[in-house]
Amino acid sequence: MASNGPKLLPAAQLDALFDALQRRGYAVVGPRLRDGAIVYDELKSMADLPIGWHDRQGPGRYRVEAGGDRALFGYTVGPQSWKKYLFPPHETLWRGQRGENGFAIEPPPPPPRRAFIGVRACELQAIAVQDRVFTGGAAVDSRYAARRKEIFTVAVNCGVAGATCFCVSMNSGPRASRGFDLALTELLDAQRHDLLVEAGSDAGAEVLAELDAPSAAQADHSQADALVAATAASMGRQLDTTEIRALLYGNAESPRWKAVAERCVSCGNCTSVCPTCFCSDVQDVTSLDGSTTERERTWASCFTQSFTHMAGGSARVSTSSRYRHWLTHKLAGWIDQFGTSGCVGCGRCITWCPPGIDLTEEIAALRADAEKP
Amino acid sequence: MNADGSDPWVPQPWRVRDLRRDTSDVFSMQMAPLEGVAPPFKPGQFNMLYQFGQGEVAISISGHAPDGGILHTVRAVGAVTRVLEQIAPGTVLGVRGPFGNGWPVEELRGHDVVIVAGGLGLAPLRPLIEWLALHRADYGRVDIIYGARKPADLLYPTDIARWQRDCNIRMRVTVDNASPGWPGEIGAVTHLVPSIDLDPAKTLAVVCGPEVMMRFTVLALQQEGMEQSAIYLSMERHMQCAVGYCGHCFYGPHFICRDGPVFRFDRLHGGLIVPEL
Ligand SMILES: Cc1cc2nc3c(=O)[nH]c(=O)nc-3n(C[C@H](O)[C@H](O)[C@H](O)COP(=O)(O)OP(=O)(O)OC[C@H]3O[C@@H](n4cnc5c(N)ncnc54)[C@H](O)[C@@H]3O)c2cc1C
Ligand code: SF4
Ligand code: FES
Numbered sequence: 001m002a003s004n005g006p007k008l009l010p011a012a013q014l015d016a017l018f019d020a021l022q023r024r025g026y027a028v029v030g031p032r033l034r035d036g037a038i039v040y041d042e043l044k045s046m047a048d049l050p051i052g053w054h055d056r057q058g059p060g061r062y063r064v065e066a067g068g069d070r071a072l073f074g075y076t077v078g079p080q081s082w083k084k085y086l087f088p089p090h091e092t093l094w095r096g097q098r099g100e101n102g103f104a105i106e107p108p109p110p111p112p113r114r115a116f117i118g119v120r121a122c123e124l125q126a127i128a129v130q131d132r133v134f135t136g137g138a139a140v141d142s143r144y145a146a147r148r149k150e151i152f153t154v155a156v157n158c159g160v161a162g163a164t165c166f167c168v169s170m171n172s173g174p175r176a177s178r179g180f181d182l183a184l185t186e187l188l189d190a191q192r193h194d195l196l197v198e199a200g201s202d203a204g205a206e207v208l209a210e211l212d213a214p215s216a217a218q219a220d221h222s223q224a225d226a227l228v229a230a231t232a233a234s235m236g237r238q239l240d241t242t243e244i245r246a247l248l249y250g251n252a253e254s255p256r257w258k259a260v261a262e263r264c265v266s267c268g269n270c271t272s273v274c275p276t277c278f279c280s281d282v283q284d285v286t287s288l289d290g291s292t293t294e295r296e297r298t299w300a301s302c303f304t305q306s307f308t309h310m311a312g313g314s315a316r317v318s319t320s321s322r323y324r325h326w327l328t329h330k331l332a333g334w335i336d337q338f339g340t341s342g343c344v345g346c347g348r349c350i351t352w353c354p355p356g357i358d359l360t361e362e363i364a365a366l367r368a369d370a371e372k373p
Numbered sequence: 374m375n376a377d378g379s380d381p382w383v384p385q386p387w388r389v390r391d392l393r394r395d396t397s398d399v400f401s402m403q404m405a406p407l408e409g410v411a412p413p414f415k416p417g418q419f420n421m422l423y424q425f426g427q428g429e430v431a432i433s434i435s436g437h438a439p440d441g442g443i444l445h446t447v448r449a450v451g452a453v454t455r456v457l458e459q460i461a462p463g464t465v466l467g468v469r470g471p472f473g474n475g476w477p478v479e480e481l482r483g484h485d486v487v488i489v490a491g492g493l494g495l496a497p498l499r500p501l502i503e504w505l506a507l508h509r510a511d512y513g514r515v516d517i518i519y520g521a522r523k524p525a526d527l528l529y530p531t532d533i534a535r536w537q538r539d540c541n542i543r544m545r546v547t548v549d550n551a552s553p554g555w556p557g558e559i560g561a562v563t564h565l566v567p568s569i570d571l572d573p574a575k576t577l578a579v580v581c582g583p584e585v586m587m588r589f590t591v592l593a594l595q596q597e598g599m600e601q602s603a604i605y606l607s608m609e610r611h612m613q614c615a616v617g618y619c620g621h622c623f624y625g626p627h628f629i630c631r632d633g634p635v636f637r638f639d640r641l642h643g644g645l646i647v648p649e650l
Contacts (some may be wrong), residue, residue, distance in 0.1 A: 290426050321648070333626035
């Protein structure tokens, strides 16, 4: 009988996992190199992975470079997150047809089955956070819930930390501890190139049992543990979350907000790369003759003026008030609203901010100002 | 999905049975679902009204209407509300709701109640006043201060007369700009707060109107000795989803749509004091 305990799959045989998933009707999506960045897209086989590519990140900086090795997952997170599949940047909520009794409404088609491969621990946490946002309250977002149900998750434990990563501070990584079906740890050195494969759910155990690979040995586990521990010890950044709600709520009028607003260009990049930001605009797009309409939901950013439009004007006119709103909501308001921080420590907002504004630095400065006598 | 299995995104078809002009830019619609009667609502809750192909707007429920309908009072200010102003009775609109928490009718029980309304702020307060009138014995003194820009802007004149005449409610009406022969007060609602002679030990206050008006009303009530925890406000923010998904209505850590729109002042983060929250 096939075992479903942790197995050791030679890295070159990752296609066996692709096959097992595709046989189950999943479209496999994962990291892929495109236009100088590692993005998430459909993958036919492991050959589509950015094999041998690594990334270099910093505030306002991102580069990919070939590392001269065969690493499958030798990079951290890029500009995109799995949010683009679960909460797409643009979707139709329903279609309506003008009719005899006003209008008739038809719901959208059912979502596809997708297997996510290469999900990092911080991203698992981000998905768990969005689950709370869209399905944890009294009103469940049926579109999100339907898509979410069709997802199979293959996580990857990080073997390297990026310069803008701080998952250890946010308690979200670098090891995938829950919320996955399968988790991979890439063991790559001069002697070997293997994947340690562990199951995190019944669905994962079923797929694992099908993989024709030997059980992992104690030495493999030790090597994987050492790798993840080394990653944890090399975090690019840190964020001190002590009493973070009191810090942010209590310093709403700190001069620091004006100082950051002098650099912030209110572009909203931070909100679109953030894997948990969930704000949206809902708009009706109507045919020219007015007979049909589609209710469209698109990502919105709290950095725009129109975001808080009211008959009496915008609620947040200044850039400082918008940056304050974003950061305060992300790190404090979320805890009140959803019982969890909105930040998972992925560092995307630092990397993709054109002027390179770094929230860990902003929080440290706010804290230093607040502690001044 | 809502708790009842329906989809919170999908509007239900309702018919506008009657549309009446209240003032130069305010009108009231009586409306009811095509099938059945309007679902129960709490005073202070709101609906999302949808004009097919135009868009949706958040509008408070202003009361019951005959034959299982409800009343909405709307000011024509922009794209959707200007189209609504022009529709003919019989038109079918989409309705999602009711949403929000509503006024604290239970907490008010046994207390003197001071109601301060500015402009269209009277619209969401009307169902509360009708509730108090209906259960008058359960409440102490009821005082209403209502302010409008000019006499022609005053809403619900027949209701106002009835509340004073039949319901043992004291009402003071004030305008910013009086016309000749105006018998009421002149000036901001805040100036009338001292004249109520309220007893802070047994009074609760509810306030609805523009944000600046609410800010100054709270100060005036506090001058009379009222605690922050005895004052309730209804907040307005941009709204799109009304169920806590879209983020437009955030005020500090609150979803105005889901946790509000009514807040006890001491629980309202930043307490209207921090600008641009
Ligand atoms: C809880 C609540 C209760 C309200 N009750 C009433 C009421 O009883 N009567 C009344 O006349 N008005 C009420 N309003 C205000 C009303 O929602 C706005 O005046 C209306 O949305 C303006 O839409 P418009 O398309 O005509 O104007 P535009 O200025 O052209 O607005 C453009 C779009 O902004 C969106 N929008 C969402 N929320 C708001 C908002 N708060 N203010 C402005 N635009 C908004 C709408 O989708 C609207 O179509 C209430 C608002 C809230 C939040
Ligand atoms: S913080 Fe940076 S990314 Fe975010 S809006 Fe400001 S400039 Fe753009
Ligand atoms: S209106 Fe969308 S979150 Fe409140």
